[in-house]
Amino acid sequence: MKQSLPSEFSRYFIAVLPPSPVYEEIFSMKNYFREKYNSKASLNSPPHITLHMPFLWKEKKENDLVNSLDVFAKGKEQFNIELLGFGAFPPQVIFISVKENEQLNQLQYQFQKFCKTELNLFNAQYKDQPFHPHVTLAFRDLKKPMFVSAWNEFKEKSFSSSFVLEKITLLKHNGKHWQSFHHSHF
Numbered sequence: 001m002k003q004s005l006p007s008e009f010s011r012y013f014i015a016v017l018p019p020s021p022v023y024e025e026i027f028s029m030k031n032y033f034r035e036k037y038n039s040k041a042s043l044n045s046p047p048h049i050t051l052h053m054p055f056l057w058k059e060k061k062e063n064d065l066v067n068s069l070d071v072f073a074k075g076k077e078q079f080n081i082e083l084l085g086f087g088a089f090p091p092q093v094i095f096i097s098v099k100e101n102e103q104l105n106q107l108q109y110q111f112q113k114f115c116k117t118e119l120n121l122f123n124a125q126y127k128d129q130p131f132h133p134h135v136t137l138a139f140r141d142l143k144k145p146m147f148v149s150a151w152n153e154f155k156e157k158s159f160s161s162s163f164v165l166e167k168i169t170l171l172k173h174n175g176k177h178w179q180s181f182h183h184s185h186f
Contacts, residue, residue, distance in 0.1 A: 009056045011173035014069070014111070015048035016081070016104075017180065018135070018163045023047055025161065026096065029137050033094070037146045039138035045178035049081070049098060049133045051111050051168060055121050065119070066170065066182045072114050073168055073184035079103040082162040086154045087134060091144045094154055095134035104133055104165070111168075 018026065026047035034040040057065055082099040089095075098104065108131045115121040138150060165186070172181040 008058050008060065010059050010062075011054050012057050012065070012181070013050065013054040013171050013178070014052040015050050015169055015171060016165055017046055017048050017169045018081075018083075018161075022083070022161050022163050026135055026137075029096075033138040033142070033150065037138060037142060037150045039142040039146065039150075041141040042136050042138055044176070045171065046180065047135050048169070048171075049104075049135060051108055052115055052121065054173070066184075068118055069168065069170055069182065069184040072111065072118075073186050076107070076186040077103075078164050078166045078186050080162055081165050082160070083135065084160055086137075086157060086159060088147075088151050088155070090151070091147050092142045093136060093139045094142065094147070094150055095136045096159060098133040098135070101133070105131060107165075108133070 017023065023046070030042045030047065034043060079101075081101060081104060083096050084099045085097045087095050087097045112131075138147075142150065167183045167185045169180050170182040170184070171178040173179075
């Protein structure tokens with residue numbers, strides 16, 4: 001059972017969203033997982049690479065959050081992100097892999113540090129796991145038998161795409177799904 005939020009708080013997270021046409025291509029793959037493997041939870045958010053896990057923030061301080069993200073992003077150098085193949089976190093998660101990218105690793109490290117010092121946010125990593133950039137296609141509602149079938153289909157499949165990272169996106173939960181709320185451009 002989901003716990004309700006105090007009314008003055010909303011849920012947010014910060015991510016890299018691929019631009020068109022990469023966005024639409026990944027979104028169609030998420031739909032494929034819904035149709036073939038009955039996994040639709042990933043459709044609750046746009047295709048993305050998480051930079052900061054979901055967190056609570058007072059809505060009345062939303063402008064402070066937006067302004068801080070703009071300050072962080074301003075003047076950052078744009079760089080290329082390459083998506084290459086598929087990966088999994090058994091027994092439920094299948095994703096598109098992000099090719100090793102030192103600029104992305106540095107951005108996430110700087111951003112995590114910024115979130116701690118400037119925003120007082122400390123949950124940038126999942127269960128203290130190292131940053132592992134990826135784009136989730138199916139996760140928590142992918143049943144274990146379906147995971148096996150889906151992974152057998154995708155583990156040898158090829159996929160390659162790339163895009164220029166030129167902004168980070170603040171997403172806000174509307175009670176049902178995540179929506180892009182603000183883009184902070186480099």
